[in-house]
Amino acid sequence: MTWIFLLSGIFLGWSLGANDGANIFGTAVGTKMVRFRTAAWVAAAFVVIGAVAGAHGTTKTLGRLGAIDAPAGAFVVALAAGLAVVLFLARNSLPVSISQSIVGAIVGWNLFTGRPTDLVTLTTLLSSWFVSPALSGAVAAVLFVAARAAIPRLKIHLLEVDVWMRAGLIVVGAFAAFSLGQNAIANVMGVFVRVSPFPETVSLGPFRATSVEMLFFLGGLAIAAGIVTYSERIMRRLGSGLTSLSPLGALIVVFAASTSLFLFGSAALQDFLKAHALPGWPLVPVSGSQAIVGAILGISLVRRSGIRYRVLVNIAIGWVAAPLAALIFTVVGLFVFQNVFQLPVSSTSQRRPAAASVAPPPVR
Amino acid sequence: MTLLFRRTRALEAQIDELLNAISEGTLVFQQGIADYLKKDDERFQQHLKAIAEFESKADSLRREIETRLYRESLIPDHRGDVLGLLENIDNVIDEAKKTLNQFSVERPDVPEDLASDYLDLAKAGVESAQHLVSAVRAFFRDITAVPDHIHKVYFYEKEADRLADRLKRKIFSMDLDLARKIHLRYFCLHVETLSDRAEDVADRLAIYTIKRTI
Numbered sequence: 212m213t214w215i216f217l218l219s220g221i222f223l224g225w226s227l228g229a230n231d232g233a234n235i236f237g238t239a240v241g242t243k244m245v246r247f248r249t250a251a252w253v254a255a256a257f258v259v260i261g262a263v264a265g266a267h268g269t270t271k272t273l274g275r276l277g278a279i280d281a282p283a284g285a286f287v288v289a290l291a292a293g294l295a296v297v298l299f300l301a302r303n304s305l306p307v308s309i310s311q312s313i314v315g316a317i318v319g320w321n322l323f324t325g326r327p328t329d330l331v332t333l334t335t336l337l338s339s340w341f342v343s344p345a346l347s348g349a350v351a352a353v354l355f356v357a358a359r360a361a362i363p364r365l366k367i368h369l370l371e372v373d374v375w376m377r378a379g380l381i382v383v384g385a386f387a388a389f390s391l392g393q394n395a396i397a398n399v400m401g402v403f404v405r406v407s408p409f410p411e412t413v414s415l416g417p418f419r420a421t422s423v424e425m426l427f428f429l430g431g432l433a434i435a436a437g438i439v440t441y442s443e444r445i446m447r448r449l450g451s452g453l454t455s456l457s458p459l460g461a462l463i464v465v466f467a468a469s470t471s472l473f474l475f476g477s478a479a480l481q482d483f484l485k486a487h488a489l490p491g492w493p494l495v496p497v498s499g500s501q502a503i504v505g506a507i508l509g510i511s512l513v514r515r516s517g518i519r520y521r522v523l524v525n526i527a528i529g530w531v532a533a534p535l536a537a538l539i540f541t542v543v544g545l546f547v548f549q550n551v552f553q554l555p556v557s558s559t560s561q562r563r564p565a566a567a568s569v570a571p572p573p574v575r
Numbered sequence: 576m577t578l579l580f581r582r583t584r585a586l587e588a589q590i591d592e593l594l595n596a597i598s599e600g601t602l603v604f605q606q607g608i609a610d611y612l613k614k615d616d617e618r619f620q621q622h623l624k625a626i627a628e629f630e631s632k633a634d635s636l637r638r639e640i641e642t643r644l645y646r647e648s649l650i651p652d653h654r655g656d657v658l659g660l661l662e663n664i665d666n667v668i669d670e671a672k673k674t675l676n677q678f679s680v681e682r683p684d685v686p687e688d689l690a691s692d693y694l695d696l697a698k699a700g701v702e703s704a705q706h707l708v709s710a711v712r713a714f715f716r717d718i719t720a721v722p723d724h725i726h727k728v729y730f731y732e733k734e735a736d737r738l739a740d741r742l743k744r745k746i747f748s749m750d751l752d753l754a755r756k757i758h759l760r761y762f763c764l765h766v767e768t769l770s771d772r773a774e775d776v777a778d779r780l781a782i783y784t785i786k787r788t789i
Contacts, residue, residue: 242651242652243651244648244651359788363717363788364719366717367716368715368716369650369653369657369714369715370583370586370587370590371580371583373650374580374583378579458651
């Protein structure tokens with residue numbers, strides 16, 4: 212049964228891969244700097260590596276927000292988060308993100324099951340939604356100014372710049388895919404950690420993997436499948452219409468956005484900073500799409516090419532609308548699962564015996 | 576790394592070869608005019624043949640470069656500009672060849688008093704073409720140096736305008752048949768066109784350079 216519940220997480224991973232894969236290589240493929248097949252396989256490989264090897268910092272943060280401990284509960288939370296995104300993306304083209312809807316869905320589960328919501332973790336998550344695009348915008352702006360000053364001084368032939376740019380787009384795309392896998396795996400599989408259907412340890416020849424690693428590997432594969440099977444059409448649209456970025460602009464935007472995803476997702480970096488008594492920051496899943504929009508805005512500011520404030524307003528609407536919708540979907544979904552399908556949605560909720568509801572009152 | 580740049584280096588060499596052909600072709604044009612004015616027909620015919628070869632070489636190189644840029648999807652964001660640039664710079668050597676050919680066909684009877692004026696006009700046109708070639712090379716390798724060359728193209732174009740105006744006034748102040756005067760003015764216009772073509776390309780190049788630096 213738990214395996215079936217995992218399907219919602221796999222679907223979530225697949226849709227995340229289709230959208231965020233397009234963010235990573237969109238301009239590179241749209242402008243024909245990189246072939247789709249190359250882009251898709253590089254992204255797929257590194258997203259799986261990031262998901263499995265990138266430690267579990269962001270998952271722990273989501274776990275602190277709500278410790279979902281029943282498979283049906285996890286299924287509803289993941290499904291509601293996915294539905295909220297699909298609904299807003301499809302209907303209004305708002306840049307909403309699974310990173311945000313999952314928070315609403317978990318809070319919805321807390322409300323439904325009467326568990327307390329850790330307000331410190333919630334505040335941390337909410338502030339990261341603002342900090343992440345702002346950080347990638349700042350990184351993009353600095354890099355853009357530096358590149359604009361440095362490239363002409365290097366006196367490299369225009370055609371050689373092109374070769375470097377193609378190689379750079381692939382390397383940065385691989386880094387972006389790694390960061391995405393590391394950061395977003397919490398969104399996809401985080402809610403299933405406590406209800407993983409995998410055995411405690413799995414041995415495959417010389418390799419040994421824990422239950423959580425297997426879960427994340429599966430989630431990584433789902434994201435990779437989304438990239439390989441469905442991101443192409445979104446990439447072509449990104450590269451040719453919605454954004455008019457040059458390959459250099461794309462390189463900087465993707466690098467800046469993945470820096471933001473990496474910083475908010477890397478437990479290894481966090482451990483390193485702690486070991487050297489340096490200040491750290493919370494590990495939270497942040498939106499890849501919004502980090503990209505932040506980076507594009509950063510470059511627009513430097514180029515003084517004008518900012519479409521509507522984009523900023525849409526992001527802010529997404530911050531409220533996506534979690535709210537996910538919260539409502541979760542509460543409704545949990546109600547249906549508990550009362551119609553009679554499945555426990557948390558370890559403390561009781562499966563109501565079918566007979567109890569129709570039992571006659573005791574005769575006195 | 577060598578493998579990565581092998582195809583690019585071959586294309587770079589072709590672009591350099593094209594620019595060399597245009598540069599040498601315009602120098603041959605100047606020598607051709609000088610020999611015509613000196614009435615050294617044998618050498619003039621040699622130059623006429625040489626410029627035709629340079630023009631044909633430039634044409635085939637340009638087509639090859641354009642095909643490769645598209646076939647290999649190179650420099651997607653600057654491809655249109657580079658193609659525009661190469662096609663227009665090719666017009667410069669086309670113009671030089673056409674003018675030299677007109678001398679061969681129509682054989683204008685240039686009075687000895689005007690020979691140095693025609694030669695000065697041709698030299699100004701060739702200077703502007705030479706600086707244009709340097710500007711295009713800089714566009715590929717050293718974008719910051721492009722404006723230095725472009726302003727020299729404009730300088731020699733203005734110089735050519737001034738010399739052409741002086742030459743036309745001189746022609747019409749001389750005691751010659753009106754038909755001959757018109758014929759001589761017609762050749763003055765032909766020689767002057769070389770610098771105008773160079774100026775057209777420099778105008779485009781100035782815009783492409785701004786596009787690359789923002």
